[in-house]
Amino acid sequence: MSETAGAAPTADKTDTNRTTDTTDTTEAPAAGAAGAGSGRNTAASTPAGRMRALARAELTLLGRSRGTLFAALFVPLVLPLSLYSAADKMDLDEVGLSLGAVILPGAIGFSLLFAVYSSLVGVFVTRREELVLKRLRTGELRDVEILCGASLPSLATGLVQSLLLAAGCALLLDVAAPEAVHLSVLGLLLGLVLCAALAAVTAGFTRTTESAQVTAMPVLMVSMLGSGMMVPLEVLPDRLASFCELLPLTPAMTLLRGGFTGNLSGSETLFAVAAGVAWVLLAAFAVRRWFRWEPRR
Amino acid sequence: MQLNEHVIEVTDLRRVYGGGFEAVRGVSFSARRGEVFALLGTNGAGKTSTVELLEGLAVPSGGQVRIFGRDPYTERAAVRPRTGVMLQEGGFPSDLTVRETARMWAGSVSGARPPQEVLPLVGLAGKDDVRVKQLSGGERRRLDLALALLGDPEVLFLDEPTTGLDAEGRRDTWRLVRALRDNGTTVLLTTHYLEEAESLADRLAIMHKGRIAATGTPAEVTAAQPSRITFELPTGYFPGDLPPLDELGVTGHELDGRTVRLHTRELQRAATRLLVWAERTGVELKGLDVRSASLEEAFLGIAREASAHDLPEQGKNTTTGKEYAA
Numbered sequence: 149m150s151e152t153a154g155a156a157p158t159a160d161k162t163d164t165n166r167t168t169d170t171t172d173t174t175e176a177p178a179a180g181a182a183g184a185g186s187g188r189n190t191a192a193s194t195p196a197g198r199m200r201a202l203a204r205a206e207l208t209l210l211g212r213s214r215g216t217l218f219a220a221l222f223v224p225l226v227l228p229l230s231l232y233s234a235a236d237k238m239d240l241d242e243v244g245l246s247l248g249a250v251i252l253p254g255a256i257g258f259s260l261l262f263a264v265y266s267s268l269v270g271v272f273v274t275r276r277e278e279l280v281l282k283r284l285r286t287g288e289l290r291d292v293e294i295l296c297g298a299s300l301p302s303l304a305t306g307l308v309q310s311l312l313l314a315a316g317c318a319l320l321l322d323v324a325a326p327e328a329v330h331l332s333v334l335g336l337l338l339g340l341v342l343c344a345a346l347a348a349v350t351a352g353f354t355r356t357t358e359s360a361q362v363t364a365m366p367v368l369m370v371s372m373l374g375s376g377m378m379v380p381l382e383v384l385p386d387r388l389a390s391f392c393e394l395l396p397l398t399p400a401m402t403l404l405r406g407g408f409t410g411n412l413s414g415s416e417t418l419f420a421v422a423a424g425v426a427w428v429l430l431a432a433f434a435v436r437r438w439f440r441w442e443p444r445r
Numbered sequence: 446m447q448l449n450e451h452v453i454e455v456t457d458l459r460r461v462y463g464g465g466f467e468a469v470r471g472v473s474f475s476a477r478r479g480e481v482f483a484l485l486g487t488n489g490a491g492k493t494s495t496v497e498l499l500e501g502l503a504v505p506s507g508g509q510v511r512i513f514g515r516d517p518y519t520e521r522a523a524v525r526p527r528t529g530v531m532l533q534e535g536g537f538p539s540d541l542t543v544r545e546t547a548r549m550w551a552g553s554v555s556g557a558r559p560p561q562e563v564l565p566l567v568g569l570a571g572k573d574d575v576r577v578k579q580l581s582g583g584e585r586r587r588l589d590l591a592l593a594l595l596g597d598p599e600v601l602f603l604d605e606p607t608t609g610l611d612a613e614g615r616r617d618t619w620r621l622v623r624a625l626r627d628n629g630t631t632v633l634l635t636t637h638y639l640e641e642a643e644s645l646a647d648r649l650a651i652m653h654k655g656r657i658a659a660t661g662t663p664a665e666v667t668a669a670q671p672s673r674i675t676f677e678l679p680t681g682y683f684p685g686d687l688p689p690l691d692e693l694g695v696t697g698h699e700l701d702g703r704t705v706r707l708h709t710r711e712l713q714r715a716a717t718r719l720l721v722w723a724e725r726t727g728v729e730l731k732g733l734d735v736r737s738a739s740l741e742e743a744f745l746g747i748a749r750e751a752s753a754h755d756l757p758e759q760g761k762n763t764t765t766g767k768e769y770a771a
Contacts, residue, residue, distance in 0.1 A: 205548075283530075288554060
């Protein structure tokens, strides 16, 4: 807000002459009220308004991109089924986990990865290669507003999907209500923000829209296998598990699952939150450092 | 706000790219409110590299840019609401329609005019529901121009605004730029069309290899250049058979096969004496072309001079006296 307030008053533009290009009837009816002015809307743009305009355009584009839409909507809803058969074979009782406490956080994790992370890598790279990001930077949108505004539709998809998955699991798998909802919510939010930031970092290392399929793989694979999405860390050997706790999406998954089981200790919670926040900060730094606004020439 | 105020001030601007290539090498100029200033140059002269610094897209490697007395990069929030930018190419998602694109831009611009008011100005009325990818190259340029105008900018940056437009579209754009100028908008445009600079610009700078080679009003830049007489040497005649060039008022000459090109600052005298000589000798000067200096001549002359300067082997184009005699 403050930066728009600092701008020179638009009234000193030579408004009175500006209407010569157009017929008077096309001017806003407020012309009379504005006195000598042309009646042009002189309201300064706001960060929220600018991001809303960008997010709306991105939502339209998301709706028109069949490939992205398929991956974002379909994969997180179908993969839980494969988890179901795998989880059935695990010795879950021994580690004190219910079937639902394995499948639901896993499914939400897939939603974060496919609906948010991998779709946003594609969005950032495509917009950069189309020179859209460069063009946006010539306007009033600040850099962070461009990234946030472009991320909003994918973040909303991930959020809605997670809620739908939770509702679906509650109905079909008879998952008990979360023991500590606030932890699950915190985990989800951390996961969403981190996935968007990681997508921007990945985009910085991705040259073309096609190669985004490849450059997104490391985060996808590592997270699926090591962050407790397909296999809960509880059933892994201790040493491997403690290494996996340091992976980017593990804190979010730990909090998500902990919210459902309610058996996360205070120190475990604290560690997960600290690690999650640290990853977000690290990713934000990496975006500043490596994000590219223009294609390489 | 006084009318003579310099809204664009550029001092000793430099831009060095990552690989060490110095695209802009100490450029200085300024533009007043309500002035059209053209940066003219061949491809690779450094026009776009310069304009991008003015737009605040990158930090200069040296020197200074001031728009309304402010730094367009560090004081972005203060400068952007008052500028409009049209990049050299692209910049819109191909799957959005014209209407959706305009709506997105209008939402990010302070005091945006309604898109349906601006799109007809650039001849895009009725294209509202066409996807950007289905627009022709010229239509895309015009959409870009429309969006640059949405916020009624005080300073408008146009990077090759008419490249890809047909003759009519080009005239339309020129008319629009003049109307904006008359309403007090400062326009900084780059072009490689000499005609465009000559017809639109109040002042211009010719860039060559990252430097400004000449600057002033189109008339000033042109006046600094000699006029030209071209003709084919009559069969059986040698350059030495022509009347002494000093007497013709010729300052320089070139011989290209049988084509003679004379440069002069006294066009009437040179032409008269040449024609009188032809009349007396009874020869026909085929392909005779007499023209006063144009911006094109100035442009080519500067490019030639500058590259002759760069190359160690001189006199590549302008023959010296002894070659003339040969």
